[in-house]
Amino acid sequence: MLGWIAGAICSGLIAWLAYRRRSLSASGVAAAVVVGTALVGLGSTAWFGTLLAFFVSSTALSVWKKHRRAEAESGYAKSGRRDAGQVAANGGAAVLLCAAHALGPHPLWWAAFVGALAAANADTWATELGGLSARPPRSVLSGRQVAPGTSGGVTAAGTAAAACGGLFVGVAAWALLALWPQQLGASVAAEAPASLAALALLGLAGGLCGAFADSLLGAWRQRMQRCRVCGREVEAARHCGEPTDYARGWRWLGNDAVNALATLIGAGTAALLALAL
Numbered sequence: 535m536l537g538w539i540a541g542a543i544c545s546g547l548i549a550w551l552a553y554r555r556r557s558l559s560a561s562g563v564a565a566a567v568v569v570g571t572a573l574v575g576l577g578s579t580a581w582f583g584t585l586l587a588f589f590v591s592s593t594a595l596s597v598w599k600k601h602r603r604a605e606a607e608s609g610y611a612k613s614g615r616r617d618a619g620q621v622a623a624n625g626g627a628a629v630l631l632c633a634a635h636a637l638g639p640h641p642l643w644w645a646a647f648v649g650a651l652a653a654a655n656a657d658t659w660a661t662e663l664g665g666l667s668a669r670p671p672r673s674v675l676s677g678r679q680v681a682p683g684t685s686g687g688v689t690a691a692g693t694a695a696a697a698c699g700g701l702f703v704g705v706a707a708w709a710l711l712a713l714w715p716q717q718l719g720a721s722v723a724a725e726a727p728a729s730l731a732a733l734a735l736l737g738l739a740g741g742l743c744g745a746f747a748d749s750l751l752g753a754w755r756q757r758m759q760r761c762r763v764c765g766r767e768v769e770a771a772r773h774c775g776e777p778t779d780y781a782r783g784w785r786w787l788g789n790d791a792v793n794a795l796a797t798l799i800g801a802g803t804a805a806l807l808a809l810a811l
């Protein structure tokens with residue numbers, strides 16, 4: 535019980551700071567508190583800390599990049615503050631995997647958890663830093679040049695940033711587990727991936743595969759809208775002050791669904807890799 539209360543206080547504090555820095559909306563704060571509290575209550579420091587490695591590093595990058603991306607972002611489904619949908623898309627799989635571990639401890643839950651957050655971090659870092667590329671992005675499907683910020687557009691800088699973002703989560707997970715080795719449970723700790731090399735590899739692979747899946751799904755079947763005013767293809771439900779019309783893609787596959795699927799693919803990749811290690 536104490537863990538749940540401590541988790542609620544810690545994540546409430548961090549979410550409130552993020553709200554003050556305009557990184558989370560009100561619904562995003564509520565969702566972040568649920569995600570953070572669940573990870574502390576069900577998992578504890580190593581699980582919650584790995585979430586923080588994702589949340590703090592990606593939020594810091596977003597704040598740092600904010601002034602540079604105003605133009606590209608006008609076509610994004612969501613800009614600036616993360617809402618509940620985005621928090622759930624990035625952290626939902628992590629909570630489910632942590633809950634699965636609490637119900638039936640197994641080393642693979644931990645590996646998949648690291649992969650899911652690595653994918654979320656890789657995608658965020660790639661989005662924030664991909665625009666630093668001197669060359670315009672190219673569609674991962676067609677190879678054609680696309681406008682910066684377009685779903686499914688990839689750059690060399692973005693891919694490098696995705697690799698670093700995944701690696702960062704893997705290394706953070708290793709450090710947290712090294713500090714609190716008892717946190718996976720005695721029966722699991724001996725078999726779970728815990729070395730620096732193993733967790734770095736899980737983070738790297740989960741991050742790269744997740745970010746690649748995100749780009750692929752974004753370019754292939756993500757729901758796109760068309761602006762009634764300027765005619766641009768956008769993700770957002772409103773553009774140029776008017777509601778947008780459906781243009782193409784699977785209607786259920788919005789930006790949040792793409793992100794959620796990418797974290798699942800990152801989780802699956804890391805779990806498969808952990809089996810092979």
Ligand SMILES: [Zn+2]
Nearest residue numbers: 761764773774
């Ligand atoms: Zn428009």
